Amino acid sequence: MASDPVSQTRNDAAAQLGKDILRVLRRRIGKDQKAAKQHDWYASAILALRDKIIDVWIESTQRTYENGGKRVYYLSMEFLIGRLLRDALSNLGVSDDMEAALAAYGVDLAELEELEPDAALGNGGLGRLAACFMESLATLDIPAYGYGIRYVNGMFRQRIDDGWQVELPETWLAHGNPWEFERLESTYRIGFGGEVVIEGDGVMWNAAEQVDATAVDTPVVGWRGKRVNTLRLWTANPIDPIRLDAFNAGDHFGALAGTVRAESLVRVLYPADSSPAGQELRLRQEYFFTAASIQDIVRRHVQYEGDVRTLPEKAAIQLNDTHPSVAVAELMRVLVDVEGLEFDEAWEICKQTISYTNHTLLPEALETWPLPLFERMLPRHMQIIYAINSRVLREARRAGCSDAQIAAISLIDESGERRVRMANLAFVGAHSVNGVAALHTDLMKETVFADLHALYPQRINNKTNGVTPRRWLQQCNPGLTKVIVDAIGPAFLDDAEALCALNALADDPLLGDRIAEVKRSNKVALAEHIRKTMGIRLNPDAMFDVQIKRIHEYKRQLLNLIETVALYDQIRSHPERDWVPRVKIFGGKAASSYHNAKLIIKLANDIARRVNADPAVGGLLKVVYVPNYNVSLAERIIPAADLSEQISTAGMEASGTGNMKFALNGALTIGTLDGANVEIRDRVGEDNIVIFGLTAEEVAERRAQGYDPRAVIEGSRELGQALSAIASGVFSPDDPRRYEGLISGIYDHDWFMCAADFDAYAAAQRDVDGRWEDKAGWRASAIRNIANVGWFSSDRTISEYAKEIWKVL
Numbered sequence: 001m002a003s004d005p006v007s008q009t010r011n012d013a014a015a016q017l018g019k020d021i022l023r024v025l026r027r028r029i030g031k032d033q034k035a036a037k038q039h040d041w042y043a044s045a046i047l048a049l050r051d052k053i054i055d056v057w058i059e060s061t062q063r064t065y066e067n068g069g070k071r072v073y074y075l076s077m078e079f080l081i082g083r084l085l086r087d088a089l090s091n092l093g094v095s096d097d098m099e100a101a102l103a104a105y106g107v108d109l110a111e112l113e114e115l116e117p118d119a120a121l122g123n124g125g126l127g128r129l130a131a132c133f134m135e136s137l138a139t140l141d142i143p144a145y146g147y148g149i150r151y152v153n154g155m156f157r158q159r160i161d162d163g164w165q166v167e168l169p170e171t172w173l174a175h176g177n178p179w180e181f182e183r184l185e186s187t188y189r190i191g192f193g194g195e196v197v198i199e200g201d202g203v204m205w206n207a208a209e210q211v212d213a214t215a216v217d218t219p220v221v222g223w224r225g226k227r228v229n230t231l232r233l234w235t236a237n238p239i240d241p242i243r244l245d246a247f248n249a250g251d252h253f254g255a256l257a258g259t260v261r262a263e264s265l266v267r268v269l270y271p272a273d274s275s276p277a278g279q280e281l282r283l284r285q286e287y288f289f290t291a292a293s294i295q296d297i298v299r300r301h302v303q304y305e306g307d308v309r310t311l312p313e314k315a316a317i318q319l320n321d322t323h324p325s326v327a328v329a330e331l332m333r334v335l336v337d338v339e340g341l342e343f344d345e346a347w348e349i350c351k352q353t354i355s356y357t358n359h360t361l362l363p364e365a366l367e368t369w370p371l372p373l374f375e376r377m378l379p380r381h382m383q384i385i386y387a388i389n390s391r392v393l394r395e396a397r398r399a400g401c402s403d404a405q406i407a408a409i410s411l412i413d414e415s416g417e418r419r420v421r422m423a424n425l426a427f428v429g430a431h432s433v434n435g436v437a438a439l440h441t442d443l444m445k446e447t448v449f450a451d452l453h454a455l456y457p458q459r460i461n462n463k464t465n466g467v468t469p470r471r472w473l474q475q476c477n478p479g480l481t482k483v484i485v486d487a488i489g490p491a492f493l494d495d496a497e498a499l500c501a502l503n504a505l506a507d508d509p510l511l512g513d514r515i516a517e518v519k520r521s522n523k524v525a526l527a528e529h530i531r532k533t534m535g536i537r538l539n540p541d542a543m544f545d546v547q548i549k550r551i552h553e554y555k556r557q558l559l560n561l562i563e564t565v566a567l568y569d570q571i572r573s574h575p576e577r578d579w580v581p582r583v584k585i586f587g588g589k590a591a592s593s594y595h596n597a598k599l600i601i602k603l604a605n606d607i608a609r610r611v612n613a614d615p616a617v618g619g620l621l622k623v624v625y626v627p628n629y630n631v632s633l634a635e636r637i638i639p640a641a642d643l644s645e646q647i648s649t650a651g652m653e654a655s656g657t658g659n660m661k662f663a664l665n666g667a668l669t670i671g672t673l674d675g676a677n678v679e680i681r682d683r684v685g686e687d688n689i690v691i692f693g694l695t696a697e698e699v700a701e702r703r704a705q706g707y708d709p710r711a712v713i714e715g716s717r718e719l720g721q722a723l724s725a726i727a728s729g730v731f732s733p734d735d736p737r738r739y740e741g742l743i744s745g746i747y748d749h750d751w752f753m754c755a756a757d758f759d760a761y762a763a764a765q766r767d768v769d770g771r772w773e774d775k776a777g778w779r780a781s782a783i784r785n786i787a788n789v790g791w792f793s794s795d796r797t798i799s800e801y802a803k804e805i806w807k808v809l
C-alpha cells in the first residue's frame with residue numbers, strides 16, 4: 001500500500017502529526033501515552049492542530065499589508081460557532097491524517113469530536129450568520145476580525161422536563177478551551193457613568209466606573225487553509241480585583257463587588273431572539289464590547305498608518321444588527337475627544353467606515369433605550385447623539401420633511417417615555433444599510449425606514465444571507481458530498497454554484513438511488529441517536545418532516561402542531577386510507593421570559609406523548625421534540641431531513657438560513673413566500689418547492705381590512721376540530737385548561753395568521769404526501785434543490801459585501 005507515492009506522502013504526514021500529538025501530550029498536558037485519558041488526547045489533538053494553524057495565521061496577517069491593508073471588522077453580539085475541530089481539520093485538508101495519526105494510538109477521532117463542547121454564543125440565525133461569515137471571509141482571503149463577547153455561559157442549555165423547557169447554564173469552558181489565546185497586552189479600559197467636564201477647549205468624560213476588556217483570540221481557518229482570521233472575543237476584568245482594606249475589615253463580599261460586577265458583564269448571553277432585552281446589563285454588555293472593539297481598531301490603525309484620518313481607507317466596520325450601534329457614538333467620541341478631530345470631519349470618517357445590517361422589521365423588536373438610563377450610563381455619548389441628531393434633523397428640514405417625517409427620523413423617540421433609537425443611530429452613522437433578503441429589503445424601505453430612506457435614498461441595499469457549504473454540506477454530510485463528487489467532479493467544493501451541473505442529472509435514476517441511499521443512512525443515524533438519547537424508535541422509511549429553529553410565534557410552530565393534530569384525527573377516522581408515514585421532528589429554544597413560546601414547547605411534547613402511544617396510528621405518525629437544539633444537533637438533523645418547514649407569517653422572517661441548509665442537503669421545502677424562501681423558489685423552480693398561504697402583501701391587506709379569525713375558523717371544520725381538541729384538554733388531561741389561553745388568542749386576534757393560513761397549509765401537506773408517493777419525482781426534486789441553492793453560499797454573500805460595501809475585493 002505504501003508503495004504509491006501519494007499514499008506514502010499521506011502516511012508521512014500522518015506519522016508526523018502523530019509525533020506532534022505525542023509531543024504536545026507530554027510537554028503541554030504533562031502525560032504519556034499510557035496515562036492519557038480521552039480528554040487528554042482531545043486537547044493534544046487540538047493543540048497539535050493549532051500549531052499548524054498558527055503558521056498560516058501569522059503568514060496571512062503579514063500578507064494583509066501586501067494587499068493594501070484594508071481590514072473588515074465584523075461586530076456582533078453573537079457568534080454561534082458550534083464545534084471547531086472537524087471544521088479546522090477539514091478546511092486544512094488534514095482530516096484523514098488526523099484520523100490515521102490517532103488510530104495508531106488506538107484513539108477514535110469521531111469520539112474526540114464528540115467531546116468538544118458546542119460553543120453556543122448566540123441565540124439563532126443572527127449568531128450563526130456571523131459564524132458562517134467569519135469562515136467565508138477567511139475562505140475568500142479577506143483580512144478580517146470578528147469582534148464579540150466571550151460569554152462564560154453563553155446561551156442556556158435546554159432540558160425538557162415533563163414536556164416543559166428548563167434552562168440550565170451551559171458550561172462550555174469547564175474543561176478549558178484549547179483553541180483560544182488570551183492577549184493580555186490587548187486590554188482596554190472601558191468606562192460607565194460619571195460626568196462630562198469641559199477642560200480647556202476639549203471635553204473630558206470622567207467615568208464613575210471602569211473595567212478592563214481583554215482580548216481572547218480564536219483562529220478561524222478558511223477553506224483549503226488559505227487564510228486564518230481572528231475571532232476576537234472580549235472578556236472583562238476588574239481594575240481592582242479585591243479591595244483589601246474592606247476585606248481585612250471583614251466586608252468579604254463588598255471587597256469583591258468590583259470583580260463580581262466585571263464578571264457579570266460577560267456571564268450570559270441574553271436569551272432573546274427578535275425582541276430586545278430591556279435590561280441595563282444588556283446595554284452595559286453592548287457598550288463594553290463595542291467600545292473595546294472601536295479602541296482596538298483605532299489603535300491598530302494609528303499604530304500602522306500614523307494618521308487616524310485615513311481610517312476609512314483601511315477599515316470597514318460592519319454592525320451585525322443594532323446591538324453594536326453605539327459604535328457610531330463611540331467612534332465619534334474617540335475621533336473628537338481623544339484624537340482631537342473637528343466634529344464634521346469625524347462625522348464623515350464615521351459614516352465612511354461604518355455600515356449596518358438590519359435583521360428585523362418588527363417595530364416592537366427595534367432596540368431603543370430609555371433616555372434617562374442611556375444618559376446615566378453613557379453621558380458623553382448622549383451629548384454626541386444629540387449633536388448628530390441636530391445635524392440630521394437640520395438636513396431633513398432642508399429636504400422639506402414634514403413634522404411627522406422629522407419625528408420618525410429623529411434619533412430620539414418622543415412619542416411616549418423618551419427613548420434612544422439605536423436603529424436610527426446606526427442608519428444615519430453608516431454609509432450602507434442592508435437587509436438580508438430581497439423581500440426584507442423592500443419592506444425595510446416601505447416600513448421601518450421609510451422616512452430615513454426618503455432622506456437617504458442611496459443607503460439601503462440588499463445582501464441576501466448565505467451559509468457556508470463547508471460546514472453545512474461537506475462536513476455535516478460527507479456521504480452526499482462524495483456522491484456529488486462522483487457525479488459532477490469536485491469543482492463545487494471551491495464554488496458552490498458549480499452544483500448546478502447536477503441539473504443535467506436530476507432525472508438520472510442511478511444518481512437518484514445513490515442520493516436516496518445516503519439520505520436513508522443519515523436517517524438511520526439520526527434515528528439511532530434519538531433512540532439512544534430519548535428512547536423513541538423511528539422508522540427511517542417514514543418521511544422526516546423537520547421544524548428546527550428558535551421557538552417564536554411568528555415562526556408558527558403552532559401552525560405545524562395544529563396541522564399535526566388535524567392529521568392525527570384524520571388518520572384515526574380513516575385508518576383505511578393510504579397515509580404516508582411521517583415523523584414530525586421539532587427542536588428549538590424559547591426565550592426564558594416568552595410565555596407562549598414555552599407553552600408551545602409543552603404542547604409539542606403533550607401531543608408527542610399522546611400520538612406516540614396511540615396504537616391506532618401505529619407507525620404512521622410520530623412526533624419528536626429534540627431537546628437543546630444547537631449547531632451540532634442541526635448538523636445531525638439537517639442531512640436526515642426529507643421536508644423542511646419554513647412556514648413563518650409572510651413578511652416577518654427577515655431571511656432565514658435554516659431554509660438554505662435544508663435545501664442544500666436535498667430536503668424539499670414547505671413554506672410561505674417569506675424571507676429568502678422567495679429567492680429559494682426562484683432558483684429551485686416552483687415545481688420543486690411547496691409554497692402556500694398569504695403573501696406579505698396579503699397579510700398586510702387582511703390586517704388593514706380587519707381580520708376576523710373567528711369567521712375563518714367557522715369556515716374550516718378540520719381547523720375548528722383541532723383547535724377544540726387542544727383547547728379542551730385532549731392532549732393535557734392532567735391540566736385540561738392548559739392551552740385555553742393559547743387557543744383563545746387564535747380566536748381573538750390571531751396576530752400570526754395561523755387560522756388564515758391553515759387550510760392552505762393542510763392542503764400543501766397533502767400535496768407533499770402525493771409527491772412523496774412519486775418516488776422518482778421526489779428524488780428529482782431533491783436533486784434540483786441541491787443543484788440550485790449553491791448561490792446561497794455565504795461566499796457569494798460575503799463577496800457582495802466585500803465589493804459593494806467594504807470595497808476590499
Ligand SMILES: *Cc1c(COP(=O)(O)O)cnc(C)c1O
Pocket residue numbers: 080123124125126128548549550629630631634655656657658659661
Ligand atoms: C441555521 C441555524 C439557525 C437559524 O435557523 P432559521 O430556521 O433560519 O431560524 C438557528 N439555530 C441554529 C443552531 C442554526 O444552525
